[in-house]
Amino acid sequence: MKRIIDLVFSSIGLIILLPFFIILGLMIVMDSRGGVFYKQVRVGRAGKDFKLFKFRSMRVNADKGSLITVGGRDSRITRMGYFIRKYKLDELPQLLNVFLGHMSLVGPRPEVRRYVDMYSEEQLKVLFVKPGITDYASIEYSNENEILGKAIDPEKVYVTEIMPAKLKLNLKYIDEQGMMTDFKIILKTIKKIVSH
Numbered sequence: 001m002k003r004i005i006d007l008v009f010s011s012i013g014l015i016i017l018l019p020f021f022i023i024l025g026l027m028i029v030m031d032s033r034g035g036v037f038y039k040q041v042r043v044g045r046a047g048k049d050f051k052l053f054k055f056r057s058m059r060v061n062a063d064k065g066s067l068i069t070v071g072g073r074d075s076r077i078t079r080m081g082y083f084i085r086k087y088k089l090d091e092l093p094q095l096l097n098v099f100l101g102h103m104s105l106v107g108p109r110p111e112v113r114r115y116v117d118m119y120s121e122e123q124l125k126v127l128f129v130k131p132g133i134t135d136y137a138s139i140e141y142s143n144e145n146e147i148l149g150k151a152i153d154p155e156k157v158y159v160t161e162i163m164p165a166k167l168k169l170n171l172k173y174i175d176e177q178g179m180m181t182d183f184k185i186i187l188k189t190i191k192k193i194v195s196h
Helices: 002-031 079-086 094-100 123-128 136-140 144-149 154-176 179-195
Strands: 037-043 049-055 104-106 132-134
Touching (some): 002 049, 002 079, 002 094, 002 104, 002 179, 049 094, 123 154, 132 136, 132 179, 136 154, 136 179, 144 154, 154 179
Parallel strands (some): 104 132
Antiparallel strands (some): 037 049
16 A cells, blocks of 8 residues: 555656756756766665665765765755755655655665664664655754764764664654554654745
8 A cells, every 4th residue: 555655646746846856957957067866875675775866966976985964064065955955855856766666755764885784683674664755763853964064073973873863763663654654754744844
């Protein structure tokens, strides 16, 4: 049932948002050198890698260094990138990941392999379900880049504080998962975006 809902809503979303995607894409390529989309390998259900789609918000090859972005003082982020990140517009192409079956609308946010390799046996349970565009952790840590921007050692803060807290929320989602939980998370996500 969840797959049917994901397929229906991702299809509708992609069709409705297509004109907006084109306008946003033009603004991205006019703002800085590089393509419209950014593809990054993430870890999905059962530990399988997949390519996650985002609108490009950073300069070309900016991810060759740190995987952590630190809000307002990260010079790798483009002018347009700051705007689309603020309103989470860079995440919209993940509707394509949902349509293709890599992701669900709601589920634990997929992580890069480097950090998944640090998970404990308990934390690895987040890979039992399909990753999603939004979840409890996305709502709770919507200001993650700002938190990291204030940290002396962003990487350490992410690994020792933020990542474990997010994984705890991911496990909470797995315990509570169901259509009503998903609906509640989607409403909370919309409210969070609008409040920005």
